[in-house]
Amino acid sequence: MAPRLKINGLSKFFPGVRALDDVSMSVEAGEIRALLGENGAGKSTLGKIVAGVYSRDQGTVLVDGAEIGTLDEKAAGDLGIGIVHQEGSLVPQLSVAENIFAGRQPTQWLGQVNVRAMREQAKALIAQLGVAIDPALKVSVLSPAQAQIVEIAKALSRDLRVLILDEPTAALTLTETGKLFDVVRRLAGNGVSVIYVSHRLAEIFSLCHSVTVLKDGRLAGTRQVAETSTDELIRLMVGRDVHFSRSATGRKIGEIVLEAQDLDAPPLVRSASIIVRAGEIVCLAGLIGSGRSEFCEAIFGARRRHGGQIRIGGTAIDPKGPWDGKHAGIGMVPEDRKAAGLFLGMDIVNNVAATVLSRVSSGANFSNRKAEALARNFVDELRIATPSVRQIVGNLSGGNQQKVLLAKWLAMEPRLLIVDEPTRGVDVGARSEIYRLLRALADKGVALLVVSSDLPEVLALADRIVVMAEGRTVGELPGDGASEEQVLRLATRYTASVAEVRKQPDMAEA
Incomplete structure (x- = not known):
């Protein structure tokens, strides 16, 4: 039988750049194929060509043995090819349900859109991913993580033969990632071919059957996951060994730089507190919706604060906007680099x-x-x-x-640097360099507050780990010796207890 997807001699040129150079690969029905490479290696370009977003300059693409000609996204969708983009493709002014079924809305008598049916179908798709998002909400009010869930649900809404996932877990926590993996495995079991683009090597070994590595737009090699190693894949990608383990440091932790006490920034932040010292890396962990980013925005002045106190170097500040945070010596690298x-x-x-x-x-x-x-x-x-x-x-x-x-x-x-998801969408080589940079800044006495959904990253970087749930800081762990299980236990234990109280209104009122 012909492979589900076959690519022959694919090339793509942009002004001054050869993004893909004579790349060939084939993926069988039901196979989960990882696509790895440094930023700029051509991974996203390959996926977008197959999904009809970009045209190809050279080469052929075959699905189930049939060569497909010029494609746009609609034509690719009609062929059963879906894609979840690394950078969002949703329309902010439309609702969650309208985005998921754009151009394919269920209709009723006289061709009117059946809004109720559309929202119910959208809700069911999102529920597969273990998340509750109101399908009537506009995408503009969603967090980056919630928007990513909607992107995935949009792809799942089609009758798929090929699914391309481009950094789908970049904004997801471990729990949501696990739900996504369950869905991907189920799709593969039903014969869907999956191309999975990720910089997180642990995900590749957990989910994928095989892996293709691109370097500088060219094919560097293809391996069976069971027959390769992390070190081999990194060498294929970057040509050198890269390690992400926790590094020992004799760094001196200094005086308190940031002290935030009982911050209240509705609707997501309720009585959150934190201390960060000079030369210290404090990582803020928690599940989607826990309020981590919003807490940092309130400290910086990018989110209105209704209560609580903030001190920088012992001096009380009341930031009304980012300019006030900057004036106080606070820098903030936001989660969404393109929008903010x-x-x-x-x-x-x-x-x-x-x-x-x-x-x-x-x-x-x-x-x-x-x-x-x-x-x-x-x-x-x-x-x-x-x-x-x-x-x-x-x-x-x-x-x-x-x-x-x-x-x-x-x-x-800055005296205090807040970094929200520092390595989102970053390749292994750049990730190593960013870790080196953050540690070097701490060595110079900068206080660092890092938000990350990547628990291995938290454990590799943190001097201390502060966990948030339901808008509150609910626990703290030392970076040295902490485990993923301990972090998740803190994050989920509080959320579960709140959920139990909410089921019992009389107790909640009492």
């Missing part, structure tokens, strides 16, 4: 200079020379892959965009 962190239409120079305009100006005049020198220093230090500091940031790979975002806030030399 970067000026995608501007170059690296202007993005890096945005937080330190006075530093790169001569009097009232912006100094291109100073700004370029600053950007060049960070390009070298963070190893940002770019042909020029004048490259438009929107044209960089996701990992290099993340590095530019870090550079933007490092330029202001």
